[in-house]
Amino acid sequence: MNYIEVVDLPPGQSPVVAETCYRSAEALEAGQILFLPRHGFPLSGSYQPLFSSPILHRGSKTVSYSPSTGKLYGTASTRQSLSLLEEMMKRFAIFAQKTVTRLLPIYRTGLVRARTSFRPIEIETRPMPWRKDDKRLHIDAFPSSPIQGNRILRLFCNINPAGQTHLWRIGEPFEQTARRFLPSIKPPFPFSSAALMLTSTTKSRRTFYDHIMLCLQDRMKRDQRYQEEAEQVKVEFPAGSTWLAFTDQVSHAAMRGQYQLEQTFLLDINRLHDQSTAPLIVLERLKGRKLV
Ligand code: SIN
Numbered sequence: 360m361n362y363i364e365v366v367d368l369p370p371g372q373s374p375v376v377a378e379t380c381y382r383s384a385e386a387l388e389a390g391q392i393l394f395l396p397r398h399g400f401p402l403s404g405s406y407q408p409l410f411s412s413p414i415l416h417r418g419s420k421t422v423s424y425s426p427s428t429g430k431l432y433g434t435a436s437t438r439q440s441l442s443l444l445e446e447m448m449k450r451f452a453i454f455a456q457k458t459v460t461r462l463l464p465i466y467r468t469g470l471v472r473a474r475t476s477f478r479p480i481e482i483e484t485r486p487m488p489w490r491k492d493d494k495r496l497h498i499d500a501f502p503s504s505p506i507q508g509n510r511i512l513r514l515f516c517n518i519n520p521a522g523q524t525h526l527w528r529i530g531e532p533f534e535q536t537a538r539r540f541l542p543s544i545k546p547p548f549p550f551s552s553a554a555l556m557l558t559s560t561t562k563s564r565r566t567f568y569d570h571i572m573l574c575l576q577d578r579m580k581r582d583q584r585y586q587e588e589a590e591q592v593k594v595e596f597p598a599g600s601t602w603l604a605f606t607d608q609v610s611h612a613a614m615r616g617q618y619q620l621e622q623t624f625l626l627d628i629n630r631l632h633d634q635s636t637a638p639l640i641v642l643e644r645l646k647g648r649k650l651v
């Protein structure tokens with residue numbers, strides 16, 4: 360399996376040739392990571408205070424910015440660095456959106472911008488309970504925001520000012536992991552999705568699909584043997600580079616690195632070139648029934 364597809368997207372806004380756009384979408388949908396070594400998020404020296412002052416609230420691992428409310432969450436910044444932080448997050452959100460629409464024009468009409476996040480602490484030494492620990496191989500699924508079969512597309516930038524690389528492990532293809540854990544995943548209790556909505560635990564209906572994806576994430580993270588023995592590779596992303604992946608599909612673990620920006624997009628499953636590799640379609644095939 361080829362884990363990475365390199366796209367030499369030049370800096371600037373020049374149009375991308377159709378063949379590259381097609382190859383990029385095809386690689387992402389096949390479960391590969393799209394790596395853009397020359398396409399970094401530009402940051403001038405005036406942002407330096409963000410790399411030296413305390414930015415996070417106690418207990419939070421990321422600062423996030425919601426484009427729908429225009430608010431920042433998880434930060435304990437003082438006034439001056441707060442406005443700098445806000446400016447960086449907003450600029451990055453635009454950079455991410457432009458990159459995706461330039462490289463993946465077929466997704467443009469089905470793309471919704473979700474959270475933007477900044478991760479200023481060193482991952483390697485950050486203590487985390489297993490369920491929240493991104494150093495364990497996992498796929499992404501959101502407990503409070505069901506995605507009902509649509510896709511999670513994420514764009515990451517390593518903005519480490521000292522030039523430190525960002526290290527990931529990438530695991531086996533989605534279907535292999537699904538086949539491994541699916542037999543142990545039971546259906547949700549009757550009426551549980553209604554109860555989750557009534558208690559505002561979820562923002563919309565947690566479908567059988569969302570239930571399976573959350574269970575899958577848990578099973579993967581909890582299983583020490585899987586963590587050690589599943590087929591996997593290590594990949595380093597240099598400072599100044601950008602990468603994208605469907606993180607609902609790609610088994611990933613962030614092992615080392617500090618100062619990273621990330622933009623989440625939700626993508627309508629109907630916009631894919633090839634739906635057959637989407638987690639919803641793979642799981643429906645394996646279960647022999649509709650899941651949303
Ligand atoms: C994750 O999505 O698991 C975290 C990625 C990272 O911090 O590199």
Ligand code: FE
Nearest residue numbers: 493498499606
């Ligand atoms: Fe993740």
